[in-house]
Amino acid sequence: MKKIALLLGLLFTALLSTAQNTHCACCTEDHKAFDFWLGAWEVTLPNGNKAGNNLIEKIQGGCVLRENWTGANGNYTGTSYNFYNAGTGLWEQLWLDRSGTILKLKGQRTGNQMILESDETVNEDKSVSVQRITWTLRDDGKVRQVWEVLRDGVSAQVLFDGLYSRKE
Template identity: 50%
Template sequence: MKTYISLALSLFFTITLVAQDKTCNCCTEKYSEFDFWLGTWEVTNPNGTRAGVNVIKKVQNNCILQENWISATPGYTGTSNNFYNYKANQWEQIWVDNQGQSLHLKGNKVGNQMILRTEDETNAEGKTFFHRVTWTDNDDGSVRQLWETVTEGKEVAIAFDGLYKRKD
């Protein structure tokens, strides 16, 4: 009987130590920089019309912020995975929508803004351009997402300007 009790106690302490020994590799301050975007959001355009709903949650043991976008335009959805790439010392986003479009953005947090951009590309007119998306953590708890296309380093066109207000 003593053997069973000793074995049971030994097993209990081993399981407890193993459970306590597990660490969350992505539970550091750096991996939390984009947490201001977590939540369920109602998104509006600058004129106040509804742009859509966005749900951002942490997955993969807090290593990825996963975005699930449903546009107010019927039939348009998209998903992104946002993660801190510790090897490159930068944040990255990989966006894919249900129309087959994708973006790969890279950058870092500066003050109260997460600023990510694509690599330079060349458009049909032979001009160099890139996409820059900036998320601003506003004092009132809302988030502004501004997507700009910058051509030849100076011409800026706004592709999307959305104000996120929490639904939850």
């Protein structure tokens, strides 16, 4: 009888362990909202020149999208970590690059666009600036990324405009 109880206990523990390991904490539709950006990409500028290469992959059990950017000349690199914060209901990005730039963004997907913005910065002239990056999924499967500076809510400068085409 003891052997049967021990066997049943081991079987129950194994089943419980398997159930816990198959649970996906980040498999909700909200967590998948930025999946259209996943993949290996060649990025071009509006004039057709190559801007660089980007690899977007899921890590940490699918809870984080990691971006690995390399500019066309290979000298400029950067990494971002993107995740859905279930506590706030927003997507967040932390960008870090080899020049020391740090950018923190947050926002959400609306339709075919992921729109993330920085916190407001008050400028010397008392105007308010926000950095906004918009990723737009196009019908052809390409993704357009526009990084702009808004001043008092109006686009004042485009810092980057790139078209992502999947590598084959």
